[in-house]
Amino acid sequence: MSPKKANADFKLSPSLLSADFGNLEADIAQLDPKLADYLHLDIMDGHFVPNITFGPVLVKAISKLTDIPLDVHLMIDDPDFYAPEFAKAGAHIITVHAEATKHLHRSLQLVRQLGCKAGVSLNPATSLSGIEHVLPDLDLILLMTVNPGFGGQKFIPQMMQKIKECAAMIKGTNIELEVDGGVKLENIRSLYDAGARVFVSGSGIFEKPPYNDTMRKMREELG
Ligand code: DX5
Ligand code: ZN
Numbered sequence: 004m005s006p007k008k009a010n011a012d013f014k015l016s017p018s019l020l021s022a023d024f025g026n027l028e029a030d031i032a033q034l035d036p037k038l039a040d041y042l043h044l045d046i047m048d049g050h051f052v053p054n055i056t057f058g059p060v061l062v063k064a065i066s067k068l069t070d071i072p073l074d075v076h077l078m079i080d081d082p083d084f085y086a087p088e089f090a091k092a093g094a095h096i097i098t099v100h101a102e103a104t105k106h107l108h109r110s111l112q113l114v115r116q117l118g119c120k121a122g123v124s125l126n127p128a129t130s131l132s133g134i135e136h137v138l139p140d141l142d143l144i145l146l147m148t149v150n151p152g153f154g155g156q157k158f159i160p161q162m163m164q165k166i167k168e169c170a171a172m173i174k175g176t177n178i179e180l181e182v183d184g185g186v187k188l189e190n191i192r193s194l195y196d197a198g199a200r201v202f203v204s205g206s207g208i209f210e211k212p213p214y215n216d217t218m219r220k221m222r223e224e225l226g
Pocket of ligand 2: 018043044045076183203
């Protein structure tokens with residue numbers, strides 16, 4: 004039986020942040036597109052979050068290395084200014100932080116106009132109420148389950164309740180509910196049971212090869 008069911012109602016999005024940056028091409032080549040639904044790319048600017056990663060140049064290079072749709076998580080101030088560059092670089096989903104844009108509705112419309120799926124991310128302390136009036140403009144909600152900026156942090160337990168409330172809020176829509184931070188083989192099922200359907204995992208997948216084995220086990224947990 005194929006490890007990826009045609010009708011699976013969940014997606015895995017391995018986060019490249021925990022991959023080997025000295026050998027990204029080899030790490031990306033290891034990812035089986037049948038197991039990785041998205042490739043999560045964390046863009047950090049040193050302002051919105053206390054860390055710096057990479058920009059559109061690297062996203063473009065990565066887009067040439069894989070057919071896995073790129074799930075671009077912008078942890079940057081002024082996302083409207085940079086979104087066109089990431090769209091041109093090959094992003095499939097562009098997610099902006101609600102805390103980083105002054106006009107969320109405008110940012111989401113811009114992302115869709117650029118031909119990408121529009122996502123919004125909320126920091127752990129940000130209430131769901133800030134997005135309830137933009138649901139028609141959303142393709143994805145990314146709930147941060149750690150404070151953004153670094154891989155390898157521990158899942159914040161109170162986020163379980165937020166996931167449940169968010170799942171109830173989007174019931175009956177086509178919006179994907181993604182969780183990011185501290186997602187591991189050990190807790191992925193409980194996150195699914197709470198209502199999450201897209202699972203970002205960095206250290207949980209890249210800490211040790213073979214990465215496909217871990218993704219296969221995660222899929223079995225969710226199956
Ligand atoms: C953190 C990033 C995450 C990060 C998750 O700010 O948004 O995508 O890679 O890392 P893990 O899965 O190790 O918590
Ligand atoms: Zn992320």
